[in-house]
Amino acid sequence: MINTTDYISGMLLGLSLIIAIGSQNAFVLKQGLKREHIFFICLFCALSDAILISAGVAGFGAVTARYPHLVDMARIAGALFLLVYGLQSLYASWRTSHALTVEGQVVTSLKKSLLLCFGFTWLNPHVYLDTLVLMGMVSTGASSKVVFASGAVTASFVFFFALGYGARLLRPLFAAPKAWNILDALVGILMLYLSWHLYHSS
Template identity: 55%
Template sequence: MSAFIAGFSLGLSLILAIGSQNAFVLKQGLKRHHVFAVCFVCALSDALLISAGVAGFGTIVQQFPTIETFARYGGALFLTVYALLSFRSAFTQKHAIQTKDQPTTSLVRTISIALAFTWLNPHVYLDTVVLLGSISTQYQPHHFVFGAGAVCASFFFFLSLGYGARLLAPVFEKPRSWQILEALIGVIMLAIAYSLVTG
């Protein structure tokens, strides 16, 4: 039980910070567009990476730095494009009550974006595969219980964020709130893209 609690606590602390992935999940939750699919894809991706780390694949990532380099520059490019789209949305769309009046992005495209936010982010590899993987060795022979705790934390966080976002719906009935959110997301994306490029 102590290994599970430790894994849950550490896993939760690593994903609490507002990042590109969390901002996307929050936005989808506010719009109520494919919320479960987005939350599930993000959490499942984390689960796969955490499992790989606990199974010992963190050393592989460290031995092949090209994986991190690809994720770094690919992620920076993706985040920059998404930031520009957010800025365009903030300043050009009317932002009527989006949960009812705006067209919904297709499920396939939405899932693709969610996957990109996860797999093109080198910080995800460092947090899940390397960090959680290395810490799990301290809980031998219960390292998989530690990993299970981290996986549960990921599912708990993303589902809470996605479905809890609707509590903010009254605030986002105002078009100005959506404009501020889109602009804020754009700033976050650009800041993270910059940090990826500059190391």
């Protein structure tokens, strides 16, 4: 019989770790607003979380604890990635005129979108600390690590698909090009802040 307590605990912890606004979530929201490759972006994010959560629960957190320089390398690479993307977003907010009402408009290819999503996901050192270390540590108190991990993975799938497909509810607001420019500016500022925060974090 499935231990529902472990499942719910894993789900709640998973939601608490990914629900905060971050670079990855901002990117998923943006793709949802543009209706560009939403399914594949959400699937990539959820599967990436599933892999990391499974590794953390399986005990990979011990590896990062023993070799902390791996997290430092990811931190520097992530800071540089966020810096570049943040500057691009600020430039787009100033120079680009978006028209969300144009039918058939595709701004970014699937390949480029997935590469960007890869950067936001796998070059973010916090994701390793959250999934490999924290998730792995908390799972030690569960009677069934498999059930605990399943709950956390479920939370990731539900959250990312809800965020990606739920973004369409905001499309009327972003029908005006100016609103999209403001979003680009806010995303750019967020990316630059996260880049600064990663670079100066210990």
